[in-house]
Structure formats: C-alpha cells, structure tokens
Amino acid sequence: xxxxxxxxxxxxxxxxxxxxxxxxxxxxxxxxxxxxxxxxxxxxxxxxxxxxxxxxxxxxxxxxxxxxxxxxxxxxxxxxxxxxxxxxxxxxxxxxxxxxxxxxxxxxxxxxxxxxxxxxxxxxxxxxxxxxxxxxxxxxxxxxxxxxxxxxxxxxxxxxxxxxxxxxxxxxxxxxxxxxxxxxxxxxxxxxxxxxxxxxxxxxxxxxxxxxxxxxxxxxxxxxxxxxxxxxxxxxxxxxxxxxxxxxxxxxxxxxxxxxxxx
Numbered sequence: 001x002x003x004x005x006x007x008x009x010x011x012x013x014x015x016x017x018x019x020x021x022x023x024x025x026x027x028x029x030x031x032x033x034x035x036x037x038x039x040x041x042x043x044x045x046x047x048x049x050x051x052x053x054x055x056x057x058x059x060x061x062x063x064x065x066x067x068x069x070x071x072x073x074x075x076x077x078x079x080x081x082x083x084x085x086x087x088x089x090x091x092x093x094x095x096x097x098x099x100x101x102x103x104x105x106x107x108x109x110x111x112x113x114x115x116x117x118x119x120x121x122x123x124x125x126x127x128x129x130x131x132x133x134x135x136x137x138x139x140x141x142x143x144x145x146x147x148x149x150x151x152x153x154x155x156x157x158x159x160x161x162x163x164x165x166x167x168x169x170x171x172x173x174x175x176x177x178x179x180x181x182x183x184x185x186x187x188x189x190x191x192x193x194x195x196x197x198x199x200x201x202x203x204x205x206x207x208x209x210x211x212x213x214x215x216x217x218x219x220x221x222x223x224x225x226x227x228x229x230x231x232x233x234x235x236x237x238x239x240x241x242x243x244x245x246x247x248x249x250x251x252x253x254x255x256x257x258x259x260x261x262x263x
Contacts, residue, residue, distance in 0.1 A: 006089070019232070023236050034064035094144065097146055167230075168199060168209070
C-alpha cells in the first residue's frame with residue numbers, strides 16, 4: 001500500500017503544514033495542492049463540497065504532488081466516512097467528537113474488521129493506494145477526532161483511549177464558542193488557551209497527533225512552538241481573497257508592491 005506520508009513525516013518530527021480546500025473545483029485544487037502542503041483537507045462540513053466533488057478533487061491532489069489527501073466529513077456519519085475512504089482519502093477529520101461513544105463510532109466506520117465495521121469496496125482507494133490497500137488501511141489511514149467543545153475537553157482522556165484514533169484536531173473557533181467566547185482561530189482568552197493547552201498535552205501524552213487550525217503563518221509558528229505537530233493555515237477561499245485584496249492594495253499604492261512571479 002502507498003505509505004501515508006503525513007503519518008511518516010509527523011513520526012519523524014516534521015512540522016506539517018496543512019492546506020484546506022472548500023472550493024468545489026478540481027482545477028483550483030490541483031493548483032492549490034501543488035504549493036508544497038504536507039496535506040490537503042477537503043472540507044465537506046463548512047465548504048460547499050458534496051460527495052460528487054470528492055473524487056475529482058482527490059485526483060487533483062494526487063496529480064499535484066505528494067500532499068496527503070484528507071477529508072473533513074460533515075458529521076460522524078458512517079455513510080460519509082466510508083464513501084470518502086473508498087474514494088481514496090488517507091485520513092478523516094471528524095467534527096464534534098464529544099464522548100468516548102462518538103469516538104468509537106468513528107472507528108467503527110473508519111476501520112475494517114476486526115477493529116471496526118467498515119464495509120469493503122475501495123473503488124478508488126485500491127487504485128490510489130494499491131491492490132493490498134485493504135490489508136494495510138487500518139494502519140495507514142488516519143482518524144482525527146475534532147475536539148472543539150467544553151464537553152469534549154472534559155471527556156478527552158476517554159476519547160483518546162479509543163483504539164483506532166490517531167489524533168485530535170482542534171477547532172479553536174468552535175471551542176471558543178462553546179466556552180461563551182468570541183470565535184477566532186487565534187484565541188487570546190485565558191480559558192480557551194488553557195483548554196487548548198490541556199488538549200495538546202493530553203494528546204501528546206497518549207502518543208497521538210495534535211493538530212490545529214490557524215489564521216496564518218504567525219499563529220501556526222506559535223502553535224508549533226507550543227507542541228502542535230500539524231497546523232492548517234486558513235483555507236483556499238480566504239487565501240484567494242487575501243491574495244487578491246493584497247494585489248489591489250499594491251496597485252493603488254496602499255501597500256508595497258511585491259515582485260510578481262511568472263510561469
């Protein structure tokens with residue numbers, strides 16, 4: 001089976017930078033994925049993607065380079081989890097995992113027997129991963145539980161104890177909301193930062209991967225220094241908007257002009 005390069009990089013101590021795609025376009029995903037990300041996550045929860053967008057976008061990631069393809073599913077639903085894995089996703093980021101039972105449900109859907117109950121039918125995964133995909137998928141495919149509520153933090157030890165969970169992915173905005181704070185990808189509130197520190201240290205203690213979403217390179221560098229192993233920088237929508245806005249400011253003399261890159 002094709003190895004999961006994201007898993008290997010993190011095991012080797014590499015600080016992995018993640019891309020996040022919410023635009024339902026294989027063309028834009030191919031360009032975006034070619035920029036050097038360690039992983040690219042297709043966002044079915046808050047992006048405008050549906051299941052029919054997933055296969056061509058996974059193919060675009062594959063064509064663009066060696067970024068590991070991940071999918072954030074819309075919910076902890078076996079139908080979505082199994083289908084995107086069969087399509088060739090090498091990892092699942094599952095939102096709102098608040099209890100041990102919900103983490104167990106994620107593993108049941110994402111792992112083949114005897115660990116789970118995933119049904120056999122890797123229609124594209126076997127093409128992307130290899131003919132022996134089914135024999136090694138339980139070891140290579142990553143399952144991330146999103147810990148993003150006060151309840152999840154209180155149940156964190158139990159969530160991490162579930163065999164088959166590889167890591168935790170922190171959603172700072174939802175975590176802030178659940179604590180009655182303003183949603184932000186760079187929290188400054190003491191209570192939210194304390195919760196994130198608990199998540200980080202507990203996850204690393206269990207030997208699992210600690211990932212987090214950020215609002216840019218400065219915040220990502222800060223999170224890496226704290227001990228997070230995987231940081232995502234915004235998404236394709238926001239980076240497109242920011243790049244366009246910056247170019248307009250430069251032309252209007254509102255910001256220093258940068259030298260343009262050519263093909």
